[in-house]
Amino acid sequence: MKHIETKQLNAELIALINYCVENKVTNFTLNYALNKNLKRITTSIEEVDKCISQELKDLETKIWEAAKKINAEAPNFEDGLGILTEEEKAKRIELYTEYTKAMQEESDVELYLIDPLKIEEIKIEFAYLTILGKFLKE
Helix, strand or coil: CEHHHHHHHHHHHHHHHHHHHHCCCCCHHHHHHHHHHHHHHHHHHHHHHHCCCHHHHHHHHHHHHHHHHHCCCCCCHHHHHCCCCHHHHHHHHHHHHHHHHHHCCECCCCCCCECHHHCCCCCCCHHHHHHHHHHECC
16 A cells, blocks of 8 residues: 555544544444554555655645635635745655655555454445445455
């Protein structure tokens, strides 16, 4: 799994956890596995995020702050991008290209997989079942 896929899986996992909490889905095996995976994925993402150039983070912050000044209710990244100088735009493209390449590298996160037989009685909506399937042993 690539780093970008790990970030996407993190968002899906959080949605699944929120669904389980809201719908009071209680199963020790499921809850334990989701929590363990959240910790593993979060740790992996934090390690990758440490490698992001501070200069890129600063430029992105500057863009979003400008976008918020232009339209506080619905900031548009493209609007904020317009405040950068040509030199800053070129540097951002260079740094963002490096970031994109790094996000395509393989992640070392190892998922904690769930035995489907231990959670077979759980009732869960199909959209969330699809996410859960990513954490099941085959």
